[in-house]
Amino acid sequence: MVYRLVIDPAQQQNEQIHLTSQQQHYLSRVLRLREGDRFVAMDGRGKSWIARLVGMSAQIIEPLSESTELPIAVTLMTALPKGNGFEEIVRCCTELGTTAFMPTISDRTLLNPSTNKLERWRKIATEAAEQSERQIVPVVLDPIDFAKALIEVDDLETDRYICVTRIEANHLLTHLREKPPKNNLVIATGPEGGWTEAEVKGAIAAGFAPVSLGRRILRAITAPIVAVSVVAASVEQPITNQ
Structure with a gap:
């Protein structure tokens, strides 16, 4: 090894x-x-x-010539879960190929992260990138209010999706199959209790398409991991034996 x-x-x-x-x-x-x-x-x-x-x-x-990165850049806009849940999100989603993490403060967010938290998240991203043999270490941005985060990505040329529950929406995989992302992709996942109606409306107004991750209600920690897994499975070329 x-x-x-x-x-x-x-x-x-x-x-x-x-x-x-x-x-x-x-x-x-x-x-x-x-x-x-x-x-x-x-x-x-x-x-x-x-x-x-x-x-x-x-x-x-x-x-060393390697190629383990996803063919597109994936930004994960995640409403911070309570406790240390974001650590698990950073670790797992780094392994899955996330390019950047944008932790957000939503209306239902309970966590008020300190500078030490941010430093730890970045350390976890580095360790996970080493472990999973990636070529890049994902960027972990400073936490930002969700409304400001929508403004931050408004000027970017990227496909945007917000994961919702109890709202009629096509599955994320369906969207990715119908409109494969070209270069960049932003996915927003909500906090415990989900996004508020106003937040969903604000995201849609900012160009986000509402998507489902399935019929079950996922934990705030599980949803981003599932979302990035779906993206990776959709855009990554299968490995074939030569």
């Missing part, structure tokens, strides 16, 4: 990677790598290399 490590792009200079003390500790103490052992270094923006541990730095051996 080859371990992966996300680095800041500035750490890579010529054929060397200058490791931080924290990264040195992780590689040598946690992963038990020794002098000369190999690992994959990735800059979180699409570039990765096979590297060899040399003292307190690493030497690049060769660039």
Whole structure:
């Protein structure tokens, strides 16, 4: 097994990677790598290399050509659930291929996240990207009011969907089959108790199409994971044996 490590792009200079003390500790103490052992270094923006541990730095051996990203960029606009639920959303949806997380404060949101929460979410995204062998680390944006979030995406050229319950709407998969997304996709999922009627109307006015995730009522943590799973299954090319 080859371990992966996300680095800041500035750490890579010529054929060397200058490791931080924290990264040195992780590689040598946690992963038990020794002098000369190999690992994959990735800059979180699409570039990765096979590297060899040399003292307190690493030497690049060769660039690594991989293709594990989804063919489209997926932004997940999620009303923050209570407790630590968003941590699970970030972890699972990073593994599934989400490009960016836009945590939102809806009318029924109970969580008031601190700066420490945001830092933890970003750390989880990094760890999940390493674990799932992705080339990029998803962006976790600062929490924003839902009404402002609608304005933020209004200028983007992207397909937009809001997941709803107890409202007549076609399944997300039906929409994706009828109108395959080309480059970008935004999906909004609600809080415990669902979106308010006013929020749904506001999203529709902002160009969001209401969609269903099935006949059952999903938890606020489950819904975004299901939504991204549906997107990934719809847009990703199947792996065939050569």
